[in-house]
Amino acid sequence: MGTVRQSTVSAPAPAGEDPRDRILAAAGQEFAERGYEAATVRDICLAAGVNVAAVNYYFGDKKRLYIESVKHAHELRVKQVPLPEWPGDRPADERLHDFIDNLLERMLGFGQPPWQVRLMLREVLQPTDACRELVEDYMRPHFALLVSILDDLCDGRLPESELRRVAMSIIGQCFLYRAAGDVVGMLVPQRELESLHTPARLADHVTRFTLAALGVSPPMGSPAFSSSRPPTRTPR
Amino acid sequence: MGTVRQSTVSAPAPAGEDPRDRILAAAGQEFAERGYEAATVRDICLAAGVNVAAVNYYFGDKKRLYIESVKHAHELRVKQVPLPEWPGDRPADERLHDFIDNLLERMLGFGQPPWQVRLMLREVLQPTDACRELVEDYMRPHFALLVSILDDLCDGRLPESELRRVAMSIIGQCFLYRAAGDVVGMLVPQRELESLHTPARLADHVTRFTLAALGVSPPMGSPAFSSSRPPTRTPR
DNA sequence: AGTTGATTGAAACAACTGTTTGAATCCCTC
DNA sequence: GAGGGATTCAAACAGTTGTTTCAATCAACT
Numbered sequence: 147m148g149t150v151r152q153s154t155v156s157a158p159a160p161a162g163e164d165p166r167d168r169i170l171a172a173a174g175q176e177f178a179e180r181g182y183e184a185a186t187v188r189d190i191c192l193a194a195g196v197n198v199a200a201v202n203y204y205f206g207d208k209k210r211l212y213i214e215s216v217k218h219a220h221e222l223r224v225k226q227v228p229l230p231e232w233p234g235d236r237p238a239d240e241r242l243h244d245f246i247d248n249l250l251e252r253m254l255g256f257g258q259p260p261w262q263v264r265l266m267l268r269e270v271l272q273p274t275d276a277c278r279e280l281v282e283d284y285m286r287p288h289f290a291l292l293v294s295i296l297d298d299l300c301d302g303r304l305p306e307s308e309l310r311r312v313a314m315s316i317i318g319q320c321f322l323y324r325a326a327g328d329v330v331g332m333l334v335p336q337r338e339l340e341s342l343h344t345p346a347r348l349a350d351h352v353t354r355f356t357l358a359a360l361g362v363s364p365p366m367g368s369p370a371f372s373s374s375r376p377p378t379r380t381p382r
Numbered sequence: 383m384g385t386v387r388q389s390t391v392s393a394p395a396p397a398g399e400d401p402r403d404r405i406l407a408a409a410g411q412e413f414a415e416r417g418y419e420a421a422t423v424r425d426i427c428l429a430a431g432v433n434v435a436a437v438n439y440y441f442g443d444k445k446r447l448y449i450e451s452v453k454h455a456h457e458l459r460v461k462q463v464p465l466p467e468w469p470g471d472r473p474a475d476e477r478l479h480d481f482i483d484n485l486l487e488r489m490l491g492f493g494q495p496p497w498q499v500r501l502m503l504r505e506v507l508q509p510t511d512a513c514r515e516l517v518e519d520y521m522r523p524h525f526a527l528l529v530s531i532l533d534d535l536c537d538g539r540l541p542e543s544e545l546r547r548v549a550m551s552i553i554g555q556c557f558l559y560r561a562a563g564d565v566v567g568m569l570v571p572q573r574e575l576e577s578l579h580t581p582a583r584l585a586d587h588v589t590r591f592t593l594a595a596l597g598v599s600p601p602m603g604s605p606a607f608s609s610s611r612p613p614t615r616t617p618r
Numbered sequence: 619a620g621t622t623g624a625t626t627g628a629a630a631c632a633a634c635t636g637t638t639t640g641a642a643t644c645c646c647t648c
Numbered sequence: 649g650a651g652g653g654a655t656t657c658a659a660a661c662a663g664t665t666g667t668t669t670c671a672a673t674c675a676a677c678t
Contacts (some may be wrong), residue, residue, distance in 0.1 A: 183417065
C-alpha cells in the first residue's frame, strides 16, 4: 500500500505516459481496426487503462476524440516518414523513384504497425470533418511535389492538367496495394507476393512503368530492359 | 375501408414488389452508405416499408441480411455491365481500351446509382465472409482477361509475373478514382474535374499511359502525340 | 496540517441496438 | 363460408451504447 505505483494486478495498459496520450493511442488503433461506429468508448478505455469517464473528461465527446485521433495519427506518420529532400542537382528520374519509394514505404510500412495509415484510409474513403485538414496540410504538398518532379522530367512538354493526371496514375498504382491489399493477395500467387510485392520492388516497378510511359526510359517489353537494373539506385 | 390498397398516408416505400426484394434493396443502399455497424435494421425496414420483424422473418439475422445484400448487389452489377466480348480479329490495343472503359464505367457508373459499387468497395477494403466468393466469381475472371490482353499486346515478351504487375498498375489507376474520388476532387481544380474526369476521358488517359509504358504507342510527351486522338475509337 | 482544484472511480442514466413474441390479418384451398 | 398456413404488426425484451453524476482520491500550495 505504501508504494505509489499502480497495482500490477489489473493494469493491462502501458501506464507510462499522460492518460490523454494513452487514450489517443488506444483510440487510434481501435478506430483504425473497427471503424468509428464499431469501436466503443469502453473498449478504448479498457485498452488505455483508464476509466470510461476519462474520454468525456479529456475530449468531451466520442466524435471529438475521433477527430483528435486522426490528427494525431497523421502528425505521427509525417514524423516517421518525412518528405524526401534532395540536393539541387539530383536528376528528376531519381527523384521520382525516391518519391514513389517514400510513398509506398509510408503506405505499406514495414516494421511499424500501419494502423495510422488504416485510420487515414478510412478518411480518404469516406471523408469526415477531419479530412479536409488532412488534405490541405498533408496531401496537397505531397501532390504538388510530385507534379513538379513530373514537370521537370518531361521538361514542360505536358500541360499542368496532364501532369496532374499522370500524378494520379502514379498514386493510384501505389494506393491499390494499400487499400485493396487483401484482394491483391488473392489474385497473385503466394510466392510471387513474397518475392515481388515488397515496397522496394513495387517502387521499382511503378517507377519503370511511369518513366516508360513518359518516354524517359525505354518501354517495359523492350529487350534492352527486361530484368535490367531499376533506373536508379535507391540510397535508403 | 373497402379498398385493399395500403393507405397512402404512411407508405414512403415503393410498395410494388416482394417484401424480400424491397428489404434487400433498402439494405444494400443503407449498408453501402453507412457501413455494416452504423446501418440499423430499423432504418432499413423503414426505407423498405416493412415491419422490423420482417428482417428476421425473411433473413433470420442482420449478418445474413448483409451477406445476401452483397451477393445481390454483385449479381445486379454483373448484369448491368457485363464483360466485354470481341470478334476474334479485334486488335489487342483496342481490346485494352474497351476493357479499361468497361472497368471505369462499372466503377464510376454514370446514370445508375453506384451504391452497389460502394458496397463492394467496403468488402474490398476490409474483406468479410462475402468477399472470397466475390473475388472468385467476379474479379478473378476479369483479372485473367486483362492479363491475357496484355500478353497479346506485347506478344510474349513479358513473363506472367510482370504482366500481373502491369495489370495491377492499370486497375490501380482506375481504382483510385472510385475509392478516393472525394480526395481527388479536392486536389484537382473544379473545371478540370468536369471536363477531364469523366469515365470516357479517364479511360483514354489510362489506356494511353499504359500503351506508352508498354511501347505499343509513342510516349506521352512526344510531339506526335500531344492532343492527338486516343489510340482507339470507342464504339460504345 | 489544511484547503483547493484537478483528476479518477464505480455506478447509474437514457437512448438505442438486434431480436423475439403472440395476437391480428391476409390469402388460398376445401 | 370455414379452416389453416403464411405473413404482418405493435409491443416488449435483453443487451449495449455514449454520457453523466457525484463522491473519493490525488497533488500542490499556504
